[in-house]
Amino acid sequence: MKRVPITLILFLLCQNIFSQTSPPSDIGTIQQNLKKLNVLGSVLYIAAHPDDENTRLLGYLAQEKHYRTGYLSLTRGDGGQNLIGTEQGELLGLIRTQELLAARRMDGAEQFFSRANDFGFSKNPEETLKLWDKDKILGDMVWVIRNFRPDVMICRFPTTGEGGHGNHTASAILAQEAFSAAADPKRYPEQLKYVNVWQAKRLLWNTFNFGNTNTTSPDQFKINVGGYNPLLGKSYGEIAAESRSNHKTQGFGAAKQRGDAFEFFKTILGDAPKNDLMDGVDVTWNRTPFGAPIAAQIQKITKAFNSDAPQASVPALVALLGEVDQTVATNKAFQTVRLTEVANSSYDYWHKQKTKDLKDLIAACAGLWFEAYSNDASYAVGDSIELRLQAIKQSNADVKFDSFSTSQSNYVVVKDGALAEGQLQTIPFKLKVDKISQPYWLESPHGIGSYAINDDLKVGNPENPDAPAVTYKFTIAGKEITYNRKLVFKYVDPARGEIYQPLEIAPPVTANIADKVYVFNNTKPQSVQVKLKAFTNASGSISIKPVAGWKISPEKIDFTGKNKGDEWTVAFSVTPTDSKPNTSNFEVIATANGKSFSQGLLNIKYNHVPAITIFPPAQAKLVNIDLKTAGKKIGYIAGAGDLVPDALREVGYEVHQLTENEIINGDLSVYDAIVTGVRAYNVNGRLTYEQPKLLEYVKNGGNLVVQYNNNNGLVTRELGPYPFRVVNERVTDEFAPVTILDKNSEVLNYPNIITQEDFKGWVQERSVYMVSSIDPQYKAPLQMNDPDASPSNGSLIVANYGKGRYVYTSLVFFRELPAGVPGAYRLFINLLSKPKNQ
Structure with missing residues (x-):
């Protein structure tokens, strides 16, 4: 199994923003993030599908209480119906993945998934757990919990069936088992090479009252989540509506709500909360060794913050980052004395989280913006991508652009790295890519209940964690600080303005079969048309693998001198060899520049999500049936x-x-x-x-x-x-x-x-x-x-x-x-x- 450094996985698990690759840097966001610096608490919400999550509660926890908040959707919603298009199955799951990420950008939470496949409506949890392969999905949940380390876990549904759908009930059953399994070193011990065990304080059920089912009661613990956030200019009911309205394939546009709104909870495992969701959990810096001075420094910076000159806070924020780094070194010495205790503490975890938050705050306050773009939307695997690295400092903060690197290159020194205020610096560079940009959960064929994941360390991520990226290195107020930016393609649409979309790394030639199913009701031949597209300059041939019971002509069709972007169509004649019923799959092989590929090209485009491109198997079905028709x-x-x-x-x-x-x-x-x-x-x-x-x-x-x-x-x-x-x-x-x-x-x-x-x-x-x-x-x-x-x-x-x-x-x-x-x-x-x- 391919391995990725765990620090990289932990970092990438929380990267959700795609509408732009730089995080927001407006004053309201800066002030919100200053408040979050002094809060060290986390909550993980768990359910089965996109749209199961309580967006108002997520927004309240993330934006009002400033907890690190996540939603673990066990599936990507592949089995539902699509109200805005014809995509079904895993294609619908791709759209709903992006709808969830868009929802999280609204409510401030993070998004995670297991490998479970939404196979459609299930009437009972027994069927669900059997088809999902309970042990695998439980292991995925334990992996996410051990990475995310939630203080409190919340499930949307109960184990007793009031949620209706068997997937819903199964998600609650698994949440209960994962609560204990994540803390047990005997459960999934292979994960402990990369993460520590983790015991959440409590598991709650977020009871509900919708439809004809009311599971709330006055004696349950409750929270008023209907407040108003003046920094955001919205109530949490408004944020929830904006978040939920991203579920467009399900027709879940929601009205904005204002005023008091109570959420009710029933304790399933752990200590019951009495006065606060985090009762018994220290959510301050006191939960870490040597944290008190850091908390005091954050309070001082927050008090002195000037919204008219955020750059004035940069030196103090950089000094705070240095203080965090210093306590890490002290803590390492501390660990040699109390290794076991500290290994199970939260310090290293919260150091990673707050270091990232601090770095983003420093860049935002400094007016530092930087991103990396390709010159074209798509490239062939093995080719070099032409990049543009851009950076600008929009304040008088002390910032120097030192160097940058990619996964294929060491650090490249920027010759003139001094960033003058208001002057955009653009650096051209080339990057060779060696992997097709297929969603990691679609890289291999899968069964009904779950996706086949080639690298277990990728589980949990909403998108590919190893997508091409650029590491920037700056010196800010005398301290070296590094940042990662995903490599994207950016263009201007005349109607929509500036658009970001993922970079496409394609096979040299893709082969799209005109129809997914060819139905024969006699022995007459049919023409199978294959549309080809070159993503690089190429010569080669196209063929269909021989299929028993079918005659395919010609055996292959050659092509030469195709340039990047060329599209052309070839046709094969396919005939059943007899009139007996026969159903067979066939596969198109594109051989280009000496290498063979068998992948098509599929683009999914809706205005509410980024463009989605995948390279599905170049396969279709031949069906010879006894079929009579009437009418025309x-x-x-x-x-x-x-x-x-x-x-x-x-x-x-x-x-x-x-x-x-x-x-x-x-x-x-x-x-x-x-x-x-x-x-x-x-x-x-x-x-x-x-x-x-x-x-x-x-x-x-x-x-x-x-x-x-x-x-x-x-x-x-x-x-x-x-x-x-x-x-x-x-x-x-x-x-x-x-x-x-x-x-x-x-x-x-x-x-x-x-x-x-x-x-x-x-x-x-x-x-x-x-x-x-x-x-x-x-x-x-x-x-x-x-x-x-x-x-x-x-x-x-x-x-x-x-x-x-x-x-x-x-x-x-x-x-x-x-x-x-x-x-x-x-x-x-x-x-x-x-x-x-x-």
Whole structure:
């Protein structure tokens, strides 16, 4: 396993800012950070998903109490639905990772993760812990706790199930075990090469009152977190709303709240607090050896601080940093006498935290700004990056730019390092990169429950801790001080202004397959198009690895003289060798300049998060199935975002996205079927007015297929021609048995005969937000249930209405069709295919 120095890991675990690489340096932030210097307490909040965290409490703890505050989300939210786009699975997890980091920039807390994968809704903790691999996820939690060293741990959910989701309950079960395991040297002893054991003072449950569940009570310990922070100009209810509103993929925009707001807590483990969250914990410098003089010096600096001349505090802050360094040397001598006791003390930990805080304060007060940029957004692995290092001093503070270094270079002395006030210094430099910039948790294939992490020391980090960076060395007020800055690309967008985005380190040539799934229902060949992009000057070839049961032609396609930035497309002919059902994965190999790669290029761009670039495996699926189709033209009404239209085009349908004008005023009879996208009746308010036209289309002989909707926030309750009710009931086991109640059902027989075989190979789940209270006019041909749950027929209902047919389904076709599940294709085509004689 690759190892990174633990000091680097500890430093990088708390780096969350990406909107700019330099931390904020406004007067309000400086004064807030001066207050934090004298507080040595920490709190870790623990839950299962993005959006589970209590943003008002986090903001209060970080900005009012000045504790080091963190949120450990066990997953990255990969299994949820996306209300703003079509990304699912690990792609959605990438977006939600950035949404959490944006939220933390608002509330002031830090963000951590385990390797757990959000595999979708889970009804019980037993299933969750089995799929996650309990021991691995517990080890990750222990690792984060031993690094972060929280005085108080808080879990969002209880172990008794009131949180509903099995992931929620599992997070509380694991938090209780991790509370003790982190302090036990016999648990995960391999971690003790890098960290010490740690015992938090207490574990609390942050009880709640939402929905129909109230777990608070007057006798519980409570905190008023509704105060106002004059330095920030906001109440913690306002900060919480700004933080939570970053969860845009989940539609969690929140109103700003002002006034008193109480949070309630129940003690789970450790001593119960009586008067304060930190009862029994010394959160002053007295918790460290030789800390009293440091505290006195901080008070003196804070009292003398002049907001009109923050640079005047620089000499005293530098002297304070020297005082901290000196006490470290004294403490080392102290450790030789009391080694065991001091090894378990907080001094070394708080020295690291406060040294970083002090250094940032010194730079902010000195008006010292410095960052490092690449000249281009992307480079090929192995190439040299052209850099620009910039620094400016915007005060009269005594600052000299001495040198800089990178991971591939020793310190380079700056010839003229004297920084004149107000004069920007720019230094060109080159850096060779030897690693593709793939998120560390996506570097290797993974199973359902957890990501495969190649280096356990990276666990906990929200982003790659070893991304290219530059170390700056300055002499400030006579003391040498070093800083790290992540290397980024910066550009100006005409509409949005200056934009920062992560630097892309790519394979020499990427290969994007046009479709993720190719569906064959005969032995006719299909063209597989591959879009190539060069990230360096390259020559080579493109090929598809041979696949049993398939003929691929040609064997390879050569290319020469491609320049960086060139894009071109090649095509292969793929044919099944027989008509037998066959599902196979295939892989494209790009050989460039003598080296072979098999990675595509995927860009995710939304205005509320930084640009995301990954290099997924250049793979797709070939599916040869017995599939009959009927009809040709489909009208589609967009919902929250899904890939069903692309899947239908793959099997030969013409899919047209319907506009409101077309629905209200157009001739809908030209469509063989109209389909509403997932959650359309949650996100499209205009469907209230369009619904009568859609039902008229059915009455006149049309075929309307409505995909699942959330039971909360429906724009109309009249979803169909006859009554039914959407409820929060699911079948989360993708292997759950399906009973065919009506073998003669039209939707199970035309044009494809549906059998038990068609429910094999489904992914993640079967059905979500099923229906109940079903009017007798509807027929329900299927029945299914999770283990230990009652059977339900609410996954698919069908009714004749006038001359036409209405279908409502909560089956997760939006997951199954993009995954190339043969039976899901066959059944969905049936739903679209109303016999002509009806």
